[in-house]
Amino acid sequence: MTAPRYRRRKEDRPQEITAAALDAFAEKGYAATRVEEVAKRAGVSKGLLYLYFKTKEELFKAVVKSVVIRRVDALIDTVETTELSSEEFVRGPLLSFMKKVPASPVAVVVRLLLAEGRKHPDLADYYYDNVVSKGLAAMHRVLTRGVERGEFRQCAATEQPHLLVAPVMLSIVWGIVFAGKALDTDALIETQIDMLLANIRA
């Protein structure tokens, strides 16, 4: 009676494989990652991987989508349901959310999209529709509501939610390129928010 050499786990495989792929892509990037390496990390043969994903490219897309799922939706919900004042919300939940992003898998996806996005315009569109667009809309909503409530004054800055994203983006890029060099990303993000609030406060 020897232990079985493998178990059949049809349900869990795809998830496990995309998770393994995310790790591998994070380390080596898409092009430099061998499909066999992904299979190995997932504890699976290369053949099986190809049963679940027709090509390496399809695996790539599945990875991106797996990260995107419902990450922004949580933020949007919080925006709509919060009892906090606009400034309290920005300084509290929003700031804390923003601080988490640079160390999250989102950074990996950004890197992948930067490197390979040109070859997969549909993926860029998908990411735009499901993350960027929604995220910016949520931030814009926060600022607009502040204006409506008389907490903020309407000005160029309240129409540019991108300005909230900018320091987060810089932190992500910095972390990817200069993994070694330190950068106080939290301070960066905080200072930007301080500046913005000081500027738009009514």
Next chain:
Amino acid sequence: MTAPRYRRRKEDRPQEITAAALDAFAEKGYAATRVEEVAKRAGVSKGLLYLYFKTKEELFKAVVKSVVIRRVDALIDTVETTELSSEEFVRGPLLSFMKKVPASPVAVVVRLLLAEGRKHPDLADYYYDNVVSKGLAAMHRVLTRGVERGEFRQCAATEQPHLLVAPVMLSIVWGIVFAGKALDTDALIETQIDMLLANIRA
């Protein structure tokens, strides 16, 4: 008397090849670009390319260095020699410089470093030492001088030259990933500078 099939132009080849490589990398990224494609664009055989650059990787490094050369130095000179007040300098030469960056080859280099930087830590170091470090120092110098002259007040923002870079970085990344979607990068950068100045003005 037929026209010669090629001309000997030892002096110009390296430059022409790196220029062709920059174009190709900009379009397809490093990994997806075939060495033969670069040679073709440079109007040269693959064999000749390998006479000037030992490997594809060395070509890559030569490309990065060719873009970096003296791009930041001009800015630094201007900082040191200008007669303008600090605010005038920020609103004038610095703003105009920042607006140009997202459409310049710097964007290509950023993309390459993001995608391949992990495999070439020495390149990332080189880029840090010759561009990032110098650029940030120059911006910091502008802010500090403003403080010294009593034009600005010392605060967190004057110690964070990164905040000036952030919107430029966002514009670069946006342009790479969402080539189609419009983004008013000029407005973004301007608003950030307005905000910063309003905040640190003495």
Next chain:
DNA sequence: CTCGTTACTGACTCGTTGGTCAGCAATTAT
């Protein structure tokens, strides 16, 4: 005009890797 030097060519090699498939063994049905 020759002849020697060398910038240059392009067909070739060979390692790498995305993708396949015939068969095997874990499960389920009978």
Next chain:
DNA sequence: ATAATTGCTGACCAACGAGTCAGTAACGAG
């Protein structure tokens, strides 16, 4: 138990692209 089903394996192949090299022709010297 035995058979039928199918999740799974791993050896295999074909394509592709980085890097090589023997030969060719442009150019300069004498």
